[in-house]
């Protein structure tokens with residue numbers, strides 16, 4: 001997962017890019033970076049950590065110019081270290097270029113092998129750098145033509161913001177896996193992964209960048225190209241389940257009510273006699289609201305989340321059971337004691353966190369804990385830019401419902417059906433990717449994830 005942002009021709013471009021990244025922080029917490037163009041030279045600042053850690057309290061004098069792009073990263077290809085942080089910048093025969101990428105290229109190993117065979121020297125272990133090398137090698141005279149030529153070699157998920165010396169380009173792959181939207185701030189065009197970044201800036205939402213669209217902003221104005229062969233768009237349905245911010249307008253629909261609808265359908269598919277519906281904060285809240293509305297069972301804040309826990313912590317010497325979850329969540333015994341609880345979460349991946357949360361609720365005195373998930377069982381890994389674990393680590397890929405229920409130590413477990421998920425999102429089976437929920441992989445990938453990791457990391461460590 002990553003979040004990307006771009007703004008063209010605004011006197012405070014870099015500052016607005018940083019603000020935009022704050023709104024997109026949920027899409028990546030490993031690193032943050034901003035590149036700017038002063039019309040002559042490109043500038044770059046990036047670091048490991050949250051946006052506030054990288055940019056908080058610093059002036060942005062080293063990012064001059066009125067065009068800027070930003071990137072927050074969560075690694076799905078290549079390890080987490082500074083060289084891999086976005087945007088990545090290169091000097092080429094077509095001039096300097098900076099790139100922010102959300103997604104994952106499924107043919108990046110083949111492309112990288114080909115490029116390295118031709119003498120290319122890579123300086124990161126990301127799949128995104130492949131795009132810069134293709135761009136650098138293009139024989140097209142015009143930089144935008146060179147970029148388009150490079151894009152045609154790519155397979156998989158790529159929403160991009162590309163900064164050239166005097167142009168900003170937005171790209172969405174023809175399958176439309178990852179979101180990208182266009183807005184306007186006082187006459188300056190804005191690109192962002194999600195509309196929540198536009199809202200923060202008070203920018204006007206104009207439209208989604210269409211699957212397969214390349215939108216170019218330069219001195220001639222704004223124009224769009226559609227250089228890819230036409231395919232059926234298949235946006236990622238997991239964006240609706242979990243990844244996107246609930247206040248965003250994604251693929252033409254606001255996320256929050258979709259998650260509520262998932263909860264309502266979940267209540268119809270898996271009813272249970274209970275005293276209260278307890279959301280797993282924050283991501284389980286909208287679905288829990290829907291479950292409560294549909295079932296008539298009251299919604300109770302039986303779990304309180306601590307928002308100030310960092311991403312890493314030092315484990316205590318004496319083993320303290322489930323400390324990682326207890327640092328983030330606290331159960332409220334006064335509310336839960338003796339109650340039959342429907343615990344609503346958005347998804348279950350490895351199952352270890354869910355088990356800890358079930359224990360937490362039980363330890364607080366709950367009489368019964370019924371886990372309800374507002375997405376179907378995750379049975380496959382994602383190859384399009386979401387960092388799901390290998391199939392061997394996915395609980396639902398390796399256990400039946402009875403075994404899952406025993407593993408998470410719940411009284412019962414109920415998953416939303418694939419049909420229910422699509423009904424809530426108003427998509428249908430062929431018009432959204434649900435490969436991780438057992439659907440087909442819309443873009444075939446020839447390389448195994450292990451091979452990808454190996455190839456991209458072998459030289460670095």
Ligand code: SF4
Pocket residue numbers: 177235236237238239381382383384385386433434435436437
């Ligand atoms: S496999 Fe799952 S997470 Fe990956 S793009 Fe498809 S729906 Fe989204």
